[in-house]
Amino acid sequence: MPIEDDEPCLTIGVVQVKLGLHPQTIRHWEKLGLVRPYRVQNGTRVRMFSAKDLERLAQIKAWIDELGVNLAGVDVMLRMQDQIERLREESVRDRAALIERYEAEIRRLKVALLRVQADR
Helix, strand or coil, rough: CCCCCCCCCCHHHHHHHHHHCCCHHHHHHHEEEEEEEECCCCCCCCCCHHHHHHHHHHHHHHHHHCCCHHHHHHHHHHHHHHHHHHHHHHHHHHHHHHHHHHHHHHHHHHHHHHHHHHHH
C-alpha cells in the first residue's frame, strides 16, 4: 500500500538525516510557521512529517543556502507559493465545471438537432 504525500510518517530524526538540518532548526522553522508537522497526541506530542513537509523543508533550505534568502523572505515566498497552488486548484475546478457545462450544452444541442432532422 503506497504512502500518500501528505501522510505523516517521518520523525524529526529522519528529516534531520535526509536533509542535513539540525533538529533545533526544524523546530525553529515550525515555531515561525514555515512548516506545520502533524503532532501525535499520545502525551509526547511527537512531530511527524509527511513527504510534502520534507519537500517544503528542502525548498526552504535551498532558498536559504543557494539564494541567500532570509527567513522573512522565505515566509513571503512560501505564502506566495501556497497562494499559487490554491489558485491552480481553483482553476482546475473551474475548468472542470466549465467543461461539464459545455458538454451538457453539446448534448442538449445534439438532441435538438436530432429532433429537427426527424421533423424533416
